[in-house]
Amino acid sequence: xxxxxxxxxxxxxxxxxxxxxxxxxxxxxxxxxxxxxxxxxxxxxxxxxxxxxxxxxxxxxxxxxxxxxxxxxxxxxxxxxxxxxxxxxxxxxxxxxxxxxxxxxxxxxxxxxxxxxxxxxxxxxxxxxxxxxxxxxxxxxxxxxxxxxxxxxxxxxxxxxxxxxxxxxxxxxxxxxxxxxxxxxxxxxxxxxxxxxxxxxxxxxxxxxxxxxxxxxxxxxxxxxxxxxxxxxxxxxxxxxxxxxxxxxxxxxxxxxxxxxxxxxxxxxxxxxxxxxxxxxxxxxxxxxxxxxxxxxxxxxxxxxxxxxxxxxxxxxxxxxxxxxxxxxxxxxxxxxxxxxxxxxxxxxxxxxxxxxxxxxxxxxxxxxxxxxxxxxxxxxxxxxxxxxxxxxxxxxxxxxxxxxxxxxxxxxxxxxxxxxxxxxxxxxxxxxxxxxxxxxxxxxxxxxxxxxxxxxxxxxxxxxxxxxxxxxxxxxxxxxxxxxxxxxxxxxxxxxxxxxx
Amino acid sequence: xxxxxxxxxxxxxxxxxxxxxxxxxxxxxxxxxxxxxxxxxxxxxxxxxxxxxxxxxxxxxxxxxxxxxxxxxxxxxxxxxxxxxxxxxxxxxxxxxxxxxxxxxxxxxxxxxxxxxxxxxxxxxxxxxxxxxxxxxxxxxxxxxxxxxxxxxxxxxxxxxxxxxxxxxxxxxxxxxxxxxxxxxxxxxxxxxxxxxxxxxxxxxxxxxxxxxxxxxxxxxxxxxxxxxxxxxxxxxxxxxxxxxxxxxxxxxxxxxxxxxxxxxxxxxxxxxxxxxxxxxxxxxxxxxxxx
Numbered sequence: 001x002x003x004x005x006x007x008x009x010x011x012x013x014x015x016x017x018x019x020x021x022x023x024x025x026x027x028x029x030x031x032x033x034x035x036x037x038x039x040x041x042x043x044x045x046x047x048x049x050x051x052x053x054x055x056x057x058x059x060x061x062x063x064x065x066x067x068x069x070x071x072x073x074x075x076x077x078x079x080x081x082x083x084x085x086x087x088x089x090x091x092x093x094x095x096x097x098x099x100x101x102x103x104x105x106x107x108x109x110x111x112x113x114x115x116x117x118x119x120x121x122x123x124x125x126x127x128x129x130x131x132x133x134x135x136x137x138x139x140x141x142x143x144x145x146x147x148x149x150x151x152x153x154x155x156x157x158x159x160x161x162x163x164x165x166x167x168x169x170x171x172x173x174x175x176x177x178x179x180x181x182x183x184x185x186x187x188x189x190x191x192x193x194x195x196x197x198x199x200x201x202x203x204x205x206x207x208x209x210x211x212x213x214x215x216x217x218x219x220x221x222x223x224x225x226x227x228x229x230x231x232x233x234x235x236x237x238x239x240x241x242x243x244x245x246x247x248x249x250x251x252x253x254x255x256x257x258x259x260x261x262x263x264x265x266x267x268x269x270x271x272x273x274x275x276x277x278x279x280x281x282x283x284x285x286x287x288x289x290x291x292x293x294x295x296x297x298x299x300x301x302x303x304x305x306x307x308x309x310x311x312x313x314x315x316x317x318x319x320x321x322x323x324x325x326x327x328x329x330x331x332x333x334x335x336x337x338x339x340x341x342x343x344x345x346x347x348x349x350x351x352x353x354x355x356x357x358x359x360x361x362x363x364x365x366x367x368x369x370x371x372x373x374x375x376x377x378x379x380x381x382x383x384x385x386x387x388x389x390x391x392x393x394x395x396x397x398x399x400x401x402x403x404x405x406x407x408x409x410x411x412x413x414x415x416x417x418x419x420x421x422x423x424x425x426x427x428x429x430x431x432x433x434x435x436x437x438x439x440x441x442x443x444x445x446x447x448x449x450x451x452x453x454x455x456x457x458x459x460x461x462x463x464x465x466x467x468x469x470x471x472x473x474x475x476x477x478x479x480x481x482x483x484x485x486x487x488x489x490x491x492x493x494x495x496x497x498x499x500x501x502x
Numbered sequence: 503x504x505x506x507x508x509x510x511x512x513x514x515x516x517x518x519x520x521x522x523x524x525x526x527x528x529x530x531x532x533x534x535x536x537x538x539x540x541x542x543x544x545x546x547x548x549x550x551x552x553x554x555x556x557x558x559x560x561x562x563x564x565x566x567x568x569x570x571x572x573x574x575x576x577x578x579x580x581x582x583x584x585x586x587x588x589x590x591x592x593x594x595x596x597x598x599x600x601x602x603x604x605x606x607x608x609x610x611x612x613x614x615x616x617x618x619x620x621x622x623x624x625x626x627x628x629x630x631x632x633x634x635x636x637x638x639x640x641x642x643x644x645x646x647x648x649x650x651x652x653x654x655x656x657x658x659x660x661x662x663x664x665x666x667x668x669x670x671x672x673x674x675x676x677x678x679x680x681x682x683x684x685x686x687x688x689x690x691x692x693x694x695x696x697x698x699x700x701x702x703x704x705x706x707x708x709x710x711x712x713x714x715x716x717x718x719x720x721x722x723x724x725x726x727x728x729x730x731x732x733x734x735x736x737x738x739x740x741x742x743x744x745x746x747x748x749x750x751x752x753x754x755x756x757x758x759x760x761x762x763x764x765x766x767x768x769x770x771x772x773x774x775x776x777x778x779x780x781x782x783x784x785x786x787x788x789x790x791x792x793x794x
Contacts, residue, residue, distance in 0.1 A: 395633030399645045399791065404745035409644070440792040463792065468745075 044166065045239060045301035047149060048159035048293070052320025054338075061137040062146055070191075073198035079103070080419060090200050102380070105417065107387065114376045121372060123248075125365035127255040129357060131262035131338075132314035135248070141241050142313060144192065144234035145299065151184040159296055185235040186227070193226030239300040242313055249310045256308075258341040259356045263314050265294075265305045265336050268348035273305075276329060287331050294318035294336055304336055386422070386452065387415040388482045388491045397498045400468075406499045407465040409439075414460075414482060416452035423485045424450045426462070430478030431497050434466045449485070464497065471499035589613075596778040601654040604785065611785060618786025621779050625771070626787075634790040639749055639766055644791040647746045649738045650674050652794035656735075658784040664770030665738065673770055676737040681722065682761030691718050696756045699723075702731040702743045705751065 077087035077100055084091060089098040097104045097112075104111055126133055135142060156162045156177050165174055197219055198206060209215040215223075233241055242249060256262060273288035288305065295303050297318055300311045304318045322336040337344070343353040393409035401407055416422055425447040428434045437443035439461040452458040476497040483490040507519040510528055518529045532540075550556065554568040561567065592613040596604070604610050623632070630636055634643025641649060650660050660674060667673040681687040687695070698715030700706035720729070726739040733741030740748060749755050749764055771780055787793075 393633060395631065396635030396642065396644050399642060400745055401645055402647045402741070402744035402746055407645075437792075439789060461789070 042240065043301065045299070046159045046162050046296075047299045047301075047317075048296040048321075049153055050293075050297040050317050050320045050324070052317075052323055054316030054320045058137055058146065058315060058317070062143050065138060065143055066147070070195050073195070073203040077101075083419060084202060086202055088199060089202070092200060103417065105415070107415065111376070111380075114372060114379075117372050118369065118376065121365055121369045124255050125362060125369055127252055128257070128260055128359075128361050128365060131256065131260050132249075132252060132312070135242065135252075135313035136315035139313075141233060141246070142299075142315070144188075144230060145238050147188060148185055148234045148238075149299070151188070152181055155181040155184065182235070185231055189227040189230035189234070190223070192230040193223045193228075196226045197222045239311070239313075242300060243311050249313075253310070255361075257359070257361060258345075259359055261338055261340055262308055263304060263312060263316050263319060263336065263338055264308065264341060264344055266334070266344055266347065267305070268344070270305065270335050278329075282331070287326070287329075287335050289325065289329060291325055293321040293325055297321040308341075384489060384491050385417050386424075386482070386484070386489070386491060387417070388480070388493045389413040389415070390480050390493045390495050392495055392498075398500070400500070401465065404468045405465045406468055406471045406497075407463050408497050410462050410464060410480075410495065412450070412460045412462050412480065412482075413457050414450060414452040415457045416454060419454050421454050422452050424452060424482045425485055426450055427481050427483070428464050428478060429481060431464070431466050431470065431476055433470045434464055434478075434497075437463045437465070439463060447483075450482070466497070468499075471497070472502070474499060474501050589617075593778050596781050599781075601658055601781065601784065604781070605654070614782040614785040615789060617779065618782035618784075621775065621783050622786055625775070626783070629768075634787065639764070641748060642746070642791075643787050645746060646791060647741070647744060648794060649735065649740055649748075651735050652788070652791075654784055654788050654793065657787050657793070658780065660768070661780050661783055661787075662770065662772045665768040666765060667767060667770040670770035670772070674738055676726070676739070677765055678726070678739075678759075678763040680761065680763040683763075687718065687722065687760070691715075692757055692760050695719050695723065696753055696760060699731065699742050699756055699760075700751075700753060703745060703751075707753075 072088050073086065075087040076085050077098075078085050079098070084094075084098060086098065087100050089096075091097065095106050123134055152162070156165055165177065168174060194210070200222075201219065206215060206219060209219070237245070269286060270288035271286040273286050273290045276282075276285075276289045294305065295301070295318075297320070298304070299315065299317065300313060302309060302311045304312065316338055319334070319336045319338055323333040326333045326335055339353075340355065343355065346353045389412075391411045391413070393411075397408075399407045399409075412426060414424060426436060426449075427447045428436055433445070435443035435445050436448040438448065443463065443465050448462065450458070450460055476499070477494070478497050479492050479494045481490050481492045506521075507516055507529075508526075509516055510526075513528060513530075515528045515530055518527045520527060551566075552568065553570045554572050555565050556568060557566045558564065567573075592610060595607070595610055596614065599607070599610065604614065622630075622634075626634075629640045630643055631640070636642030636644075641647075646652075648656065650656055650665070659672075663670045663672045663674060665674045666676070679686055682689070682692055694711045694715035695718040696715070697706050697708045697711035698713075698719050701709070701712040706712050719731075726734055726737050727742055728734055728739075731742035733739050740746075745751075747755070748766075749759055771783075775783070
């Protein structure tokens with residue numbers, strides 16, 4: 001690192017763009033001598049520490065999000081005896097998912113679909129308004145990479161120290177530092193993997209089992225799996241996940257327009273860039289002093305001055321770095337700024353800036369979000385505490401009885417979501433003089449009383465008979481309704497009644 | 503095909519030496535990862551051949567067995583044995599339980615229904631149809647009419663000993679005479695009695711013939727089918743007053759039945775199926791139409 005005596009700016013041309021280009025050139029030459037490899041070697045990125053508003057916000061987001069992640073499975077929620085008391089729990093073996101007051105069955109997986117649609121549309125909306133805020137601050141990949149980089153910085157030092165360490169020979173100190181860093185990463189990974197499975201089993205029980213070395217193989221397997229993925233993705237793969245593996249950066253450009261807030265370099269003000277001697281005039285040149293601080297701090301190793309690009313995760317750390325330098329050279333801040341392209345262009349031309357949050361794009365995304373949200377809310381509020389499924393016998397389609405009446409067989413399944421045994425009344429609609437009976441019992445007109453076992457599906461084979469004169473068609477569309485006795489909550493299921501060809 | 507390997511000026515790579523319609527192909531090396539994947543699959547194959555059965559014609563067994571000694575047949579036998587041992591509990595219970603007593607044990611009923619469904623599909627469906635839908639000459643098992651009785655015990659005995667089955671002394675037996683073929687009745691009498699039988703269930707057309715047929719019926723049919731056509735389960739004689747016809751209920755079919763008689767048969771299953779399977783079948787058949 002060199003310090004410009006005139007400006008006091010630390011320049012890091014040790015690994016400036018020029019050096020990086022040389023490395024790439026060397027890599028190409030090496031590839032050619034090795035017989036023309038088609039594989040470009042990864043360029044290690046050494047993000048520099050930085051302080052400022054965006055860095056503080058990123059730390060805050062990290063603390064809050066990790067806090068939620070680690071604390072959430074420990075929240076208790078009393079649901080009565082025999083039911084898990086964990087507020088957030090996906091019980092794979094018991095086939096139930098619990099979310100505070102809500103208990104969902106596998107049949108209701110559409111709530112998950114709805115939630116994912118909400119998340120996607122929410123992501124579109126946030127991106128069209130504020131750029132890649134998800135990528136920059138909230139994505140687990142970003143959060144854990146940030147945490148891993150913090151460990152790395154504590155152990156190996158800042159950017160230049162790390163570059164020097166990696167370039168230097170293997171010494172005892174280097175080995176110890178590397179061991180310490182990877183151990184730290186592994187501990188974090190283990191805690192991450194360990195916390196993840198708390199969402200799928202009772203957290204206190206599992207923790208006790210883990211402490212006593214009694215945890216089951218499945219739990220250990222998944223802890224191992226998520227430990228490994230956290231370590232590889234957050235420690236080793238890092239920005240390559242965002243650049244090469246994640247589909248989102250590839251199509252997020254479709255959500256952005258000139259009115260989206262993004263991290264942007266104000267080229268009109270910065271160019272032509274160049275080194276600046278203290279005391280010399282700023283006339284005829286741009287404000288960018290080409291100190292490369294914005295590149296040095298970037299977690300994905302790009303140069304924001306080349307414009308918005310898919311590698312940019314929108315974290316704004318380059319803004320913090322540039323603001324710091326602008327302070328030193330006593331120029332206005334925000335040469336790299338978090339703003340819209342149209343505002344930037346307006347400033348370049350001296351026009352007043354204008355923010356347009358309400359645009360067709362954002363209206364469509366908000367509308368979609370509202371529609372999906374309302375539909376989900378609606379289904380949640382009107383969600384019956386039981387569900388009914390009726391499966392008609394296909395063989396035989398119908399049976400002629402001794403007295404000439406036509407009888408169809410059905411299997412009625414009552415899915416009782418509550419924890420108590422409940423009684424229901426089954427009624428057939430749409431067929432005159434119809435009589436219901438349970439298999440092996442006498443047919444009676446009117447309602448059929450059925451009992452549903454608690455928290456399970458109770459299945460009944462029932463018969464529906466009607467006098468031949470009442471069966472007017474080969475296929476009669478009819479319906480079964482199931483009403484809870486004395487409660488009035490009703491679920492209706494449409495079916496058909498088959499008779500002989502007319 | 504002339505082959506002339508040359509060096510491509512632009513990329514510096516050699517060509518394959520082939521030329522098609524003026525198009526040459528560069529001999530670009532495979533991507534390294536691709537090559538490694540190929541090597542990995544070869545390695546996998548070699549290891550697999552050592553561990554698992556792989557090469558036919560070699561060795562005592564007619565193929566190389568592999569050091570792990572894996573065999574799909576053994577796996578199948580093991581899993582079948584496992585399934586059998588899981589079933590054993592229920593099978594023992596089935597052996598011990600009386601037919602009527604079984605209905606009080608829902609778990610046992612569920613087991614019997616599942617087993618009965620499979621046994622029914624394997625043995626009974628060709629004649630009685632899936633779900634006991636029946637067909638001309640083969641009784642519907644899902645209705646409320648039972649020729650030889652519809653209680654669990656009745657069904658069990660029918661299954662065990664069959665109907666008109668020559669090999670079984672206890673088989674359910676009866677024979678309706680062929681009134682026409684054996685010249686017991688003449689054509690006019692048969693026509694009259696057919697009209698009478700149809701009139702019993704309200705589907706007759708010729709009232710005069712039916713009235714004449716009454717006397718023929720009383721003399722020839724009432725002994726088995728009952729004075730009022732109510733049938734008799736002791737002989738498996740169908741009830742003639744209901745809406746169910748085993749061989750069809752139009753006049754032509756009824757005349758055919760009286761003339762030549764029918765006397766359908768069902769095998770005795772006691773020699774083909776073990777007792778617990780017959781019990782399972784009885785439970786299943788009983789459940790189809792609700793039984794008696």
